Amino acid sequence: MKRRDFLKSTAAVIGGAGFLGTLHPATLTAQDAPKRGGTLIWGHSETTQNLDIHQTGTASTLRVLQNVHAPIVTVDQNLKVIPNLAEKYEQSDDGLTYTFRLRPGVKFHNGKTMTSADVKYSFERCKNPATGAVNFEVFNNVAAIETPDDLTVVVKMSKVNAPFLSRLAENGAGAIMPEGSGEAQANTPIGAGPFKFVRREFGHEVELQRFDDYWDGPAYLERVIAREVTEPTVRLTGLRTGELHMINDIPADRIEEIKSNSKLQVRTWFPLNWDFVNFNHEFEPFKDKRVRLAFDLLIDKEQLLQGALWGQGKLTATPSYPTSTSRNAALSNRPQDIQKAKALLAEAGYGPGKLKVVFKTTTNYPYHIEAAQIMVEWFREAGVQMTIEQLTWSDWLSQVWTNKDFQVSMMNFFTLWEPDFLYYSEWHSTGAFNYRKIKDPVLDELLEKARVTTDPAARDDIYKQVQQRIFDEVHDVILWFRNGSIGAQPSVGGIDTIVHPNGSNLNFHKVWLRA
Structure with missing residues (x-):
């Protein structure tokens, strides 16, 4: 099938994609x-x-570790927090005390029976800066963790942390490991x-x-x-x-x-993840909002979606989940405008041939390589000399994620359905996932305010302001949601x-x- 014919044949399918997707059985017999x-x-x-589930920040590793570990709470199909290793939990009216009643008889892989001491150890290990946990900020407001008996854990807050329970349900913060097992987790994970x-x-x-x-x-x-x-x-x-x-x-x-x-058999769903183009905010040209905006305007997002992803996704100007009540639905991707981009670059002092950038991307995501190759041509039209450096996944994580040694990059994030996890981790100046070195006092203030706002509607409104700020300041260029698929x-x-x-x-x- 020719590429253009393939794209025509799939356009209607993508446009009607739903969150849970569909199962396409071959010889399935449900009975x-x-x-x-x-x-x-x-x-x-x-x-x-x-x-180490506390330290890892990659969805690839978490897909394996989610089968090794069990969290204290989890979510149902509607992303509502429900009990897991805790058979029940309570939150005080003032939002400052959480009491978890643990399931009796839960076993770890090393044969030990889980007690409240293991929960206290796991939470305190994640909170400890020396651990290097990616979810450390979940426990920022935790003042004390008490264990009145083997099956009861009481977490006391110094101030309200509205998303605390939902953060425990997602990607490692609530994973419970045996007391004292931390040093072994990176190479020999032990869970329940x-x-x-x-x-x-x-x-x-x-x-x-x-x-x-x-x-x-x-x-x-x-x-x-x-x-x-x-x-x-x-x-x-x-x-x-x-x-x-x-x-x-x-x-x-x-x-x-x-x-x-x-x-x-084929299982498809929407969305799997979202993709964005990243700027290193300490690289001199990208300190200037005009340059970041110019780069945004140079990208034809729809053409990029079709060319690099074969249309297997849907454009978005915000990474908030499509079904999230905190999603700012008023935002839409900026259309390509090369002439305006050239004018902005010239105004910022980067006329034709004056700006040279290196785009670091990883072979772990082949479609990122294809996207970068497409973007090179648009940037060339605007007089920007961009070279592509292809890195292995390990090298990308070392150079871009850890050392923040890059100018332009592209990445995708999975599973960030919880808005505090999504926006605080990614865009707060101290966020664990803020490898772009973004420092925006307005965002910091909004994100900290959201954490102490218990009214859901008011909290949603704050996150909509956060999305608007990210878009207006072009801190990153959000591109699309990508479809997920499994073949079996x-x-x-x-x-x-x-x-x-x-x-x-x-x-x-x-x-x-x-x-």
Whole structure:
């Protein structure tokens, strides 16, 4: 199929995409009784990094660790906070005290029974700056953690932190690990989840084994092997030949083809993640808002979506979840205007040939490479000399994320449905994910105000102001939401249970193999 014909054929599908997406069965028989045993080989689209769930900031690693750890609270399909390792919880009327009643008899993978001491240890470890936890700010307002008995934890706040419970439900802050196990977590994670860690061959695969003492009942699968296959075509070939039972991230240009294949299952949903172009705010040209705005105006977002992502997504000017009540729906992407961009660059002192930038992107996301290659031509039209530096995932994390050594980059974020997690982590001057060195006192004030605002409608309004500020100041260029996809062999049962409500994490607790 020619590319232009493919794009025409998929346009209607993308336009009508829903949050939960659809399951396209090949030989599914919903009446099949789950079977116990077997090893599922998962073609993981990304490489895992640090295995310490407190320290890791990559969705690729969290997809594995969500099967190893269990949080104190979680969310249902509507992203409402519900009990998990805590069988119930209460919040005081003044919002300053949280009491968790733990499930009795919960076992860790090392055989230890979970108590309130483990919860206190986990929370205090995440709060401790020496840990380097990405979710440290969740516990900023925690004044004391009390353990009146083995099954009761009382968290006392110095001031209100409205999103505290929802932050515990998402990506590691609420994960409970055995007391004293912190030093081992980076290489040998120990949790209370449905699978226990066996081994990791860095850059190749991770092996998990069923934990028979899991509090919510043992998994069906005996083992899961996450085989890291970052090259999309190789990943798809592995699925089609039967080498892999399942893959995530079906190549965007092959999704319609795979959907029509009666020998495979396909699960699609919207959205998986959102993508944006990043500026290093301490790189001299990008200290000037006019330059950032010019770069925004140089990008034809729709053409970029079609060219790099084959239309498998939808444009957005804000990263807030499509269904979020805090989403600023009034924002829309700026249209391309190369002449206006050239004028702004000239006004800022960067006439034709005066501005040279390096665009660092990672081979972990091949479509980012394609997007950068498309953008080079537009920037050239405006007299900007841009070169592309392709980095491995590890090198991108080291150079861009950790050392903040870059000028322009592109990244995507997953699972940030909770607005405090999304905006405080990304855009607050002290946020754990603020690798762009953004320092905006107006944003800081708004984000801190949101944390102590308990009225949901008022809090939503603050986040809408935050989105407007990010857009007006062009702190980053938000591009699109990307669709999610899973392909699987007919032998894989329970495929519709894999995707977490946040759209990113994958859980294999209820998955089985028919043969």
